[in-house]
Amino acid sequence: NAGVTQTPKFQVLKTGQSMTLQCAQDMNHEYMSWYRQDPGMGLRLIHYSVGAGITDQGEVPNGYNVSRSTTEDFPLRLLSAAPSQTSVYFCASSIRGMAQYFGPGTRLLVL
């Protein structure tokens, strides 16, 4: 099993550009989530999904969209990138109520 994979590993955007961060898992986990990690702060939940077709907002959802058309994939879309979205983004998956498995992260720099 590859576990949780994320692409790209690193991305530079200009303010106002849009992009999609990809996340996939091959463990048939129903629960998937996106976090951002900023220096001095804990992981903050952006959006999560408890199954295909079901998504919900987390703590910091503004500026991000998600969709879950399949169990395996959970892309995160930045609609109009802002410097405040410079961060490291982690995708995670789990069986509901169990420990989450994290991907390697995507480092995003917005200029």
Next chain:
Amino acid sequence: GESVGLHLPTLSVQEGDNSIINCAYSNSASDYFIWYKQESGKGPQFIIDIRSNMDKRQGQRVTVLLNKTVKHLSLQIAATQPGDSAVYFCAENMITGNQFYFGTGTSLTVIP
């Protein structure tokens, strides 16, 4: 919202010594707790978990203690090795809920 906090942001230990990393949680309804290890440039890695019906759980060289009375969680690492150097996070969750809450992390440095 709920918060999960750590008492010590940094910890340095000698190789071979035992390490103790602490965490305070504020939601008394949380019933599932996890410790993660994050090495530089990598994603968090699951270490050990514990449910609220237990007060101690042991893994390989690691032990998690849960004190529900004072809402405190600790991670003990026995015979700390250089490879244990990393940031350690605690996380809490309600088994019926969908959201995990993470602390800011403690940076552990092992001195050879």
